[in-house]
Amino acid sequence: xxxxxxxxxxxxxxxxxxxxxxxxxxxxxxxxxxxxxxxxxxxxxxxxxxxxxxxxxxxxxxxxxxxxxxxxxxxxxxxxxxxxxxxxxxxxxxxxxxxxxxxxxxxxxxxxxxxxxxxxxxxxxxxxxxxxxxxxxxxxxxxxxxxxxxxxxxxxxxxxxxxxxxxxxxxxxxxxxxxxxxxxxxxxxxxxxxxxxxxxxxxxxxxxxxxxxxxxxxxxxxxxxxxxxxxxxxxxxxxxxxxxxxxxxxxxxxxxxxxxxxxxxxxxxxxxxxxxxxxxxxxxxxxxxxxxxxxxxxxxxxxxxxxxxxxxxxxxxxxxxxxxxxxxxxxxxxxxxxxxxxxxxxxxxxxxxxxxxxxxxxxxxx
Amino acid sequence: xxxxxxxxxxxxxxxxxxxxxxxxxxxxxxxxxxxxxxxxxxxxxxxxxxxxxxxxxxxxxxxxxxxxxxxxxxxxxxxxxxxxxxxxxxxxxxxxxxxxxxxxxxxxxxxxxxxxxxxxxxxxxxxxxxxxxxxxxxxxxxxxxxxxxxxxxxxxxxxxxxxxxxxxxxxxxxxxxxxxxxxxxxxxxxxxxxxxxxxxxxxxxxxxxxxxxxxxxxxxxxxxxxxxxxxxxxxxxxxxxxxxxxxxxxxxxxxxxxxxxxxxxxxxxxxxxxxxxxxxxxxxxxxxxxxxxxxxxxxxxxxxxxxxxxxxxxxxxxxxxxxxxxxxxxxxxxxxxxxxxxxxxxxxxxxxxxxxxxxxxxxxxxxxxxxxxxxxxxxxxxxxxxxxxxxxxxxxxxxxxxxxxxxxxxxxxxxxxxxxxxxxxxxxxxxxxxxxxxxxxxxxxxxxxxxxxxxxxxxxxxxxxxxxxxxxxxxxxxxxxx
Numbered sequence: 001x002x003x004x005x006x007x008x009x010x011x012x013x014x015x016x017x018x019x020x021x022x023x024x025x026x027x028x029x030x031x032x033x034x035x036x037x038x039x040x041x042x043x044x045x046x047x048x049x050x051x052x053x054x055x056x057x058x059x060x061x062x063x064x065x066x067x068x069x070x071x072x073x074x075x076x077x078x079x080x081x082x083x084x085x086x087x088x089x090x091x092x093x094x095x096x097x098x099x100x101x102x103x104x105x106x107x108x109x110x111x112x113x114x115x116x117x118x119x120x121x122x123x124x125x126x127x128x129x130x131x132x133x134x135x136x137x138x139x140x141x142x143x144x145x146x147x148x149x150x151x152x153x154x155x156x157x158x159x160x161x162x163x164x165x166x167x168x169x170x171x172x173x174x175x176x177x178x179x180x181x182x183x184x185x186x187x188x189x190x191x192x193x194x195x196x197x198x199x200x201x202x203x204x205x206x207x208x209x210x211x212x213x214x215x216x217x218x219x220x221x222x223x224x225x226x227x228x229x230x231x232x233x234x235x236x237x238x239x240x241x242x243x244x245x246x247x248x249x250x251x252x253x254x255x256x257x258x259x260x261x262x263x264x265x266x267x268x269x270x271x272x273x274x275x276x277x278x279x280x281x282x283x284x285x286x287x288x289x290x291x292x293x294x295x296x297x298x299x300x301x302x303x304x305x306x307x308x309x310x311x312x313x314x315x316x317x318x319x320x321x322x323x324x325x326x327x328x329x330x331x332x333x334x335x336x337x338x339x340x341x342x343x344x345x346x347x348x349x350x351x352x353x354x355x356x357x358x359x360x361x362x363x364x365x366x
Numbered sequence: 367x368x369x370x371x372x373x374x375x376x377x378x379x380x381x382x383x384x385x386x387x388x389x390x391x392x393x394x395x396x397x398x399x400x401x402x403x404x405x406x407x408x409x410x411x412x413x414x415x416x417x418x419x420x421x422x423x424x425x426x427x428x429x430x431x432x433x434x435x436x437x438x439x440x441x442x443x444x445x446x447x448x449x450x451x452x453x454x455x456x457x458x459x460x461x462x463x464x465x466x467x468x469x470x471x472x473x474x475x476x477x478x479x480x481x482x483x484x485x486x487x488x489x490x491x492x493x494x495x496x497x498x499x500x501x502x503x504x505x506x507x508x509x510x511x512x513x514x515x516x517x518x519x520x521x522x523x524x525x526x527x528x529x530x531x532x533x534x535x536x537x538x539x540x541x542x543x544x545x546x547x548x549x550x551x552x553x554x555x556x557x558x559x560x561x562x563x564x565x566x567x568x569x570x571x572x573x574x575x576x577x578x579x580x581x582x583x584x585x586x587x588x589x590x591x592x593x594x595x596x597x598x599x600x601x602x603x604x605x606x607x608x609x610x611x612x613x614x615x616x617x618x619x620x621x622x623x624x625x626x627x628x629x630x631x632x633x634x635x636x637x638x639x640x641x642x643x644x645x646x647x648x649x650x651x652x653x654x655x656x657x658x659x660x661x662x663x664x665x666x667x668x669x670x671x672x673x674x675x676x677x678x679x680x681x682x683x684x685x686x687x688x689x690x691x692x693x694x695x696x697x698x699x700x701x702x703x704x705x706x707x708x709x710x711x712x713x714x715x716x717x718x719x720x721x722x723x724x725x726x727x728x729x730x731x732x733x734x735x736x737x738x739x740x741x742x743x744x745x746x747x748x749x750x751x752x753x754x755x756x757x758x759x760x761x762x763x764x765x766x767x768x769x770x771x772x773x774x775x776x777x778x779x780x781x782x783x784x785x786x787x788x789x790x791x792x793x794x795x796x797x798x799x800x801x802x803x804x805x806x807x808x809x810x811x812x813x814x815x816x817x818x819x820x821x822x823x824x825x826x827x828x829x830x831x832x833x834x835x836x837x838x839x840x841x842x843x844x845x846x847x848x
Contacts, residue, residue, distance in 0.1 A: 051614030140789035149570020319564030
């Protein structure tokens, strides 16, 4: 089923007799069981006001198309959504609806915020087939409950997104990366903490343990990038040999964003969110085949032997998502971290309200 | 503004309620004397007043949980209160409610510079959160203008913003975790010192829910290192249109100032008379502030002033030292005080797409004549968050009603051009009855269903946010149960 309009989408859901598996481009491997329903037919930019930093798009609009349009006005999606195709070996075109349904953010999340922080308004079809809207297209809006945030990261389980209003930001004129060779993870986390706690507006802080290198990114006007890069170089020299590269950082940071280090490597892939300093103790107990660190240490990508329940080895607060796994592993281990009972009850209550027949990606989130 | 009539059955059981609460709270934490409950009769929306049945001032999450459990069992509505600075009536009591004030819960629980977070009890004031991390040159970014007095609890309830949110975001963008007590007394932990709490974004929907979903007692907040420096520039234009075009061009050029403030002629005149900041007399004044090192500030200000000059300003004043910077901000920061000296005023905070600015200001000017009340505009231009200040005389019969009617028309206009009723103050009771101008009944119903999940008996701050007619059937069972 590929509806061509929001009304058609609503009709399909209202008439549905069983579970619906919702997808945009189908690149993130996170559709549930059921009749496939693609929102790719709802495509196009409804409104773009560069001077107001706002964009309204249909949910099925390809991310590439949006990036191209924004680039024409020297603007961008500042939260740097990850492209899952390399990691999951999927084909197709990632859509804006998919980005927000999965609240997908990249390295810049630590500075600019997550996808959900850029979503200003939504239109969606709930499990009854009713078209609903919340939020709007202005940057400050506290009128009523913020269902916009609730829809971001709900993986379609509360409703199928049909239209999105979002905040965009100017593209940086220049980019600089300070690379520091460090002895171990503890030194890496300490170096990233110093960088993120500096006044130099760091927009990326990642660590590749295979290379033994910490990468710190600064962006902005050229002279400013050079100045801040130099200041960081000095501040980080005590952690290891440090050097700065100006420009040409795009490929490096895309690789960090998309976890290129794990592409084509066998094993389950887990994504863990923790307090950055907890990464040190956690890494020791995971028994991972390989690890990659972003967000100053707060985002850990773990390559694990197939079928390992990583959550049983979590010894710090946070949560882990099983991003890549075989069907067999999926049958044994939940994709998302189970919630404590009172929160699970609230989540189940919200799902029952928005999708009383439990037909939207059922079971995907719990 | 209509409020539901108090439930006589609850009023009749006051002594039993006091007795039960006294068993779980220290003696000085239950306020029942009528002379003392009067202190809680209103918030900063002083036009509406009603003393509560009782007020309680718990000191811990456990005490909050005990209070809510008892009120839940007794079927008594609870109105949470931070510092009582709401401009929208968010903390306005009903005669049959218990005011639950968190003012005594104001401790810093943990500061963690390495991970850039602070954990506080929510009765702590906004400015004192920054104060707690100042020695290490960190700060908490959301800066509502009431920040000296307002509490984090209220900031979370209203999702408060501030002058610097163009760069740093509002409360929801800086809130990482909460301890929250549900109406039945259950304590839940959501999020923490890690980014993006797992599962559905409950934190996102709790922030800005105006105390209707739970009582947040502790919060983990993101703290940031202070920038090396900041400097403003003042630019005057002889028309609102040109000032609006200048703002748009600056944003399009890729400069992202931390603040872009806009004042219209009535506001400039009032501020000048009050604060004597040396503002030029013109139609529109912009104050634009940028941050960074000296060289970075120079560079950004050069880009901004180049654009500003291309629009032929009547005045362009760059601060060369901190004294001049302070003078540029002086008038703006005293805008509300200046208005208060002239008259009583009502401050609205509808938000509009910045491209609609000239049209909206023109219409407000026309309406000002129609209603016969003066209005001054000061607002955050970068994000379209207006602050029309309507002047009226509270002692003149009918003036408040005229002012409210005028305000409602301005807010409807904001919605009409693609904006919203409130950008940072919240709906409370003030904008409650206008909600159906922004949302269709089905959209309201979807929000009510969220409250059904968190507070099935509709006891938490039940008469706020939504038009009473839309919540009647949900509030009625709570009443009937008595």
